Amino acid sequence: xxxxxxxxxxxxxxxxxxxxxxxxxxxxxxxxxxxxxxxxxxxxxxxxxxxxxxxxxxxx
Numbered sequence: 001x002x003x004x005x006x007x008x009x010x011x012x013x014x015x016x017x018x019x020x021x022x023x024x025x026x027x028x029x030x031x032x033x034x035x036x037x038x039x040x041x042x043x044x045x046x047x048x049x050x051x052x053x054x055x056x057x058x059x060x
Contacts, residue, residue, distance in 0.1 A: 028056070
């Protein structure tokens with residue numbers, strides 16, 4: 001986890017010569033189950049790992 005910020009936020013933009021994003025996200029250590037499907041207009045999207053339990057969740 002100590003290298004996640006660099007991987008997700010700094011190294012990509014530096015490699016491509018782009019500015020860094022100024023926004024932030026927060027991960028919380030909490031179990032949650034990935035939905036089997038998401039509604040997408042009239043279609044359904046099946047996420048990778050649908051139905052699996054993950055230990056981290058993005059806090060909105």
